[in-house]
Amino acid sequence: MLRPDWAASADFDVFHLHFGFDACSPEELGELAATLRSRGKPLVLTVHDLRNPHHEDRTTHDAQLDVLVPAADELVTLTRGAAGEVQRRWGREALVLPHPHVVDLRTMAVAQGCRSRRRDTPFRVGLHVKSLRPSMDPQRLLPTLVETVRDLPGAVLQVNAHRDVLDPDGQRRDDGLATYLEAHAERGDLELHVHDYLSDRDLWCYLGSLDVSVLPYRFGTHSGWLEACRDLGTTVVAPTCGFYREQGPVLSYVHDESTYDAGSLATAVRTAYEDRPRLGATVDERREQRRSVSDAHEALYRSLVG
Template sequence: MTHLPARTPYARKLAGGSIAIVNNTTAAQGGRVPQDMSFQWLREQPSFDFFDVLHIHSLELAAEPDIEAVLDRCERDGKQVVCTIHDVTPMFSPDKAAYARQLRMLTERKIALITLTEGAAADLRQMLGSQQHVNVLPHGHVLPLGDPRWQTPSRREEPIGTTRFAMYGGFRPNRSMFPVVANLLFGNLSGPTTVSILTRAVSPIELDTNRDLGAVVNAALTRPERVGLHLSPFPHDDEIADFLLSADVLVLPYRWGTHSGQLELAFDLGIVPVAADVGHLREQWRRYEGVVPEPIWFDWVDDYQQGARILTALQDATQRQHEWPTDRDALRDIRSAEHDATLAAHHRLYTEPR
């Protein structure tokens, strides 16, 4: 089975039993299968003999002729195809119609669709047709179930009373990090704060086109004692988990979106999440209500009140950071049973006749 792409923990954990992932192996005739395989790369391969199932996780940024060509070859060669739709709206492009057209390319071929919440499934049925069947399988754990960090408490490395905020991920259009930084630097908070950001290495084009990134870089240069900017070629799982365990609060400043793996990792690590109330993040949390405390939410409803809403949420986090009674042992038990059911459901989708 091959994922497109396979860098996220969500994709990589879908293995076990008779399911093996060929990304990042030498299974292909032309050499190593890239971890972040693209439709273009797959189209160029002389043979599809190195996989039985193509599991698509993203269509965005792919050229439609490449998508069509790959799906045609899969159909001709008898390869099973499934697609997990993590986001109902595009993350990078404002062209929602083009994104919907890409999704319809899948439904026209009767490719099995998966999403992570019932709310997202309802959105997809509205977009693609009320009769469209969508399988709902939860995101599940991000921290591996056997990882010793399940037993690791958050470390307090800053002076007593300092609240350590963190953000991570790319500076992409659906996130807005600098308003968080500005409000933490200058906001009326109940105690001292720091903010650290872990992101992938910065490219010239990103600095030229992303004002949010440029503003954060300037803040880190001028206030290094308060703002830490940490770059990695592409942050890996252990790096992210250790980074978050040195923080008290994870901020998720999504402008829009459907689901969040970052939110799930905050649950796994027992970190306080301050999250924009977008998409179906509330539904992701409600699955664990009673075991995981409710995140601190803010919204973007009124343009002129957005800063006030962000700062209020950050203030709330400084006061509640020591009162976050996540039962991580109970959560891990839930995650384990959930993962077994999810693997069984994927095995069914990978093997059932189209």
């Protein structure tokens, strides 16, 4: 759909772009935008990522946005902070619409019901290193988490990672991280779970089993993981970089590319343990939010097609 030849002949009313343009050059995106313009087809761009979480070098992503943002007939983003950055960088106004639920409503209801009935289970603090994309810095956080959780009676630190990061022959194996995690798992400081990519069902079961999920990002913009945690009633401990705090209620700690405050992370984890805050969204709230987000998109599309 990002190929100009597809856009030149396909039958559609509005072209709404969210993701998928990482592999396109700025020139190719410019050609796509020109094709849409020549047909009178409106281009809507939802700016999810102002910084690509998969790449350290921001040059290419910035160049892609420098084509798409000015070319779009309308812009959408998820938070006021991101809209402010769009205004500063490109002089464009973006419509702010929250991210709707990620987990389906039935699964949400079941997970939240199960959480309310839990008794005498360990308090689980989760750190998920996935495939260790460049926006993450789990090794920076791990000593703080090990020390903090060790001092909380009945608490467990659970670290999940993909096989490509921790297996001896993994394509993205990180020797330092693997050695640290394996050593502390042997000492009983943490539970280490190594697995392949999880299906949606398994992912929701895993996230729903946690009391806290710590986001180890040092740069970024928004997080679908955060939204899924809120759907499942899992408290999110989020860094101060990006605009995670604006997506919904979270506990924050100071972390970006140049700064890390270990004390703020320890405080956030202890607060989650002591207060057991309920920061998630209810099914009714998500249902109403989905309705309002849908209505806003319909109004936006109708305004563009006249």
